[in-house]
Amino acid sequence: MSAKIGILSVQGDVAENVSSLVASIADLNQDATVHVVKTPEEISAMDGLVIPGGESTTIGQMSLVNGSQKVIKQKVESGMPVLGICAGMVLLASNASDKVVGKTEQPLFDFLDIELERNSFGRQRESFEANISMDSIGISNFNGVFIRAPAISSAGDVEVLAKFNEKIVAIKKGNIIGTSFHPELTDDLAVHKYFVNLVKESKN
Numbered sequence: 001m002s003a004k005i006g007i008l009s010v011q012g013d014v015a016e017n018v019s020s021l022v023a024s025i026a027d028l029n030q031d032a033t034v035h036v037v038k039t040p041e042e043i044s045a046m047d048g049l050v051i052p053g054g055e056s057t058t059i060g061q062m063s064l065v066n067g068s069q070k071v072i073k074q075k076v077e078s079g080m081p082v083l084g085i086c087a088g089m090v091l092l093a094s095n096a097s098d099k100v101v102g103k104t105e106q107p108l109f110d111f112l113d114i115e116l117e118r119n120s121f122g123r124q125r126e127s128f129e130a131n132i133s134m135d136s137i138g139i140s141n142f143n144g145v146f147i148r149a150p151a152i153s154s155a156g157d158v159e160v161l162a163k164f165n166e167k168i169v170a171i172k173k174g175n176i177i178g179t180s181f182h183p184e185l186t187d188d189l190a191v192h193k194y195f196v197n198l199v200k201e202s203k204n
Contacts, residue, residue: 003030003203005196006037006046008072010062012054012087016184017192021050024192030200040071048081048199051088053147053182056118060091060107073109081175081198082111083191089171089178090116090150111176113156120151120167120180132181134161134170139190144169144181151180175202 005025007017014036021034037043049072051059063069076082084092091109093116121128132144136159144164152168161170161177169180175198183191 001031001203003032003047003196003199004035004045005032005048005050005199006035006043007050007052008043008059008063008068008088009036009038010054010059010068012052012059013085013182013184014052016182017050017052017085020184020189020192021196024189024196027189028193028196030196032196032200038066038068040067043068043071043075046075046080047203048195049075049083050195051082051084051091052184053086053088056087056090056096057106059087060109063091064107069107069109073111076109076111076176079175079202081195081202082177083195084176084178085184086147086149086180086182089180090118092176092178093152096150112158112171112173112178114152114158114168114171115154116150117153118150119148120153121146121149130164130181132162132164132169136161137172137194139194142183142188142190143186144179144183145185146181147185149180 127147158173
């Protein structure tokens, strides 16, 4: 049965994730389709969801206003895989602060027992690329693109997938994955392929 993978299209790197997922599905020869979703009704029909990079406060507030935050929480708690990228990982956290402005009052999905620091590596001009290793999910060498990237300062009951300069930059807990970096901004489809397989496995 075909799996439906949604990309939350409130704001952020939507088109880039569509391209990466479509290419991943083709490479894997999987029976899956990619959908741009925004409303609670659209999200309800999905088997997996990507929350893309962008402005976490905007994405969180818009999701709260239109009722999609409640549906996302229900779907993820019932086992739907979710991939949170950069801002998306911020939204997965239980607590978030900003390296510059301190504590933030923003809506969070509160899935992961982590303390997260936004802009942990600096602002836009401090963007960089670095090789990341996520051996536990079979990705030994990945070119991570960090743009105003967050990092996890402390983690509770989650699996740490990767660190950079002693900061946690990728995590997993069951059906939930979060990355500080932007896998959709590279030609390497490893992260998106892993997520497509995770969605298919959860549907079977």
